[in-house]
Each structure stands twice: as structure tokens, then as C-alpha cells.
Amino acid sequence: MDSQDVHDDLEEVLYTADQIQARIGELAAEIDRDYADKDVLIVGVLKGAVMVMADLSRALSSHIAMDWMAVSSYGSGTKSSGVVRILKDLDADLMNRHVLIVEDIIDSGLTLSWLKANLQSRGPASVEICTLLRKPDAAKVPIDVKYIGYDIPNKFVVGYGLDFAEKYRNLDCIGILAPHVYE
Numbered sequence: 001m002d003s004q005d006v007h008d009d010l011e012e013v014l015y016t017a018d019q020i021q022a023r024i025g026e027l028a029a030e031i032d033r034d035y036a037d038k039d040v041l042i043v044g045v046l047k048g049a050v051m052v053m054a055d056l057s058r059a060l061s062s063h064i065a066m067d068w069m070a071v072s073s074y075g076s077g078t079k080s081s082g083v084v085r086i087l088k089d090l091d092a093d094l095m096n097r098h099v100l101i102v103e104d105i106i107d108s109g110l111t112l113s114w115l116k117a118n119l120q121s122r123g124p125a126s127v128e129i130c131t132l133l134r135k136p137d138a139a140k141v142p143i144d145v146k147y148i149g150y151d152i153p154n155k156f157v158v159g160y161g162l163d164f165a166e167k168y169r170n171l172d173c174i175g176i177l178a179p180h181v182y183e
């Protein structure tokens with residue numbers, strides 16, 4: 001679906017499908033350069049990172065392996081607590097491999113800082129993070145992120161994998177959800 005299909009629900013389109021593809025192409029070029037001749041495993045965090053993984057992986061010009069994790073963070077209501085449970089673990093062994101975690105968005109950073117430490121404990125050669133979006137004003141823990149698509153305001157966004165109550169993941173752009181949808 002595109003922004004016209006849900007135009008009443010969006011306050012504003014932040015990034016169009018074309019802008020997202022262009023930015024992902026730039027990130028892929030950086031990753032290709034940084035990881036030349038290395039054994040890379042990209043790890044997607046389900047479900048939000050599905051679109052970024054699909055487009056980023058195809059924009060890379062080198063061989064990579066792909067794996068997936070699903071985690072849930074416990075918290076009160078909509079707030080992330082940093083207490084994370086693994087719902088689906090990796091199939092791959094990380095020993096001596098270069099791991100790149102691919103995320104849709106970093107909000108408080110609690111989930112990802114837990115995940116990064118967890119993967120680091122498995123003996124990889126390196127663990128880095130690539131996220132399409134980051135909300136700098138929402139950060140609760142410092143987290144080192146190597147590749148960032150866009151820094152965005154501290155508003156609730158949907159589309160391109162990001163959901164509200166499992167909707168809007170299949171929206172081709174990224175937009176700010178209008179408050180009347182969730183209030």
C-alpha cells in the first residue's frame with residue numbers, strides 16, 4: 001500500500017519509497033566497502049526489519065549470509081523495559097564471524113543494547129548495528145550504531161516494516177501516525 005491508501009491516518013510522510021531505496025543504497029555501499037573480503041552474517045530482527053533486510057541485502061554487491069532473530073521486550077504497556085526474551089534464536093554459529101544486526105528503528109535502545117551484548121558473548125569476530133531509523137531524543141542507553149539511515153523526531157512512525165497493532169507494515173513509505181489513530 002502507499003500513502004494514498006492510508007492518507008487519513010498519516011500526519012506526514014517522512015520518507016517516500018524512492019528516498020528509502022536511495023538511502024539504503026548508500027548504506028549498502030558503505031557496508032560493501034567496510035566488509036570487503038570478510039565473512040559477514042546479517043541478522044534481521046523480526047518482524048520490523050524484514051523490509052530493510054530484503055532491500056539492504058539486495059543492494060549489497062558482495063556475498064553475505066542472512067539469519068533472523070525474534071525477541072520480545074517486557075515492559076509496562078508500550079514502554080520497553082530492557083528485559084528481553086528470545087522468541088526465535090539464530091540458526092547460525094557466530095564463532096569468528098562478522099555480525100551485522102539490521103534493525104528498523106532504535107527508540108530507547110534498550111532492546112538492541114541487550115541484543116548486541118548477547119551476540120557478543122557468542123564469540124564473533126565483530127558485532128555492529130545498522131538501523132534505518134533512530135530517535136536520538138528517546139535514547140535511554142548509549143549504544144554504538146555504525147550505520148544509520150535517518151535520525152527522526154520522537155514521534156510514532158509506521159510503514160516499511162514498522163507497525164501499529166500489526167498494521168501498516170506493508171506501507172511502502174514511512175510516515176508519522178496521526179494521533180487520532182491511537183488516542
Ligand code: IMP
Nearest residue numbers: 080106107108109110111156157162163
Ligand atoms: P527500544 O529501542 O528497545 O525502545 O525498542 C525498539 C522497538 O520498539 C523497535 O524495534 C520497534 O519494534 C518498536 N518501536 C519503537 N518506536 C517505534 C515507532 O515509532 N513505530 C513503530 N515501532 C516502534
Ligand code: MG
Nearest residue numbers: 047048049104
Ligand atoms: Mg523491531
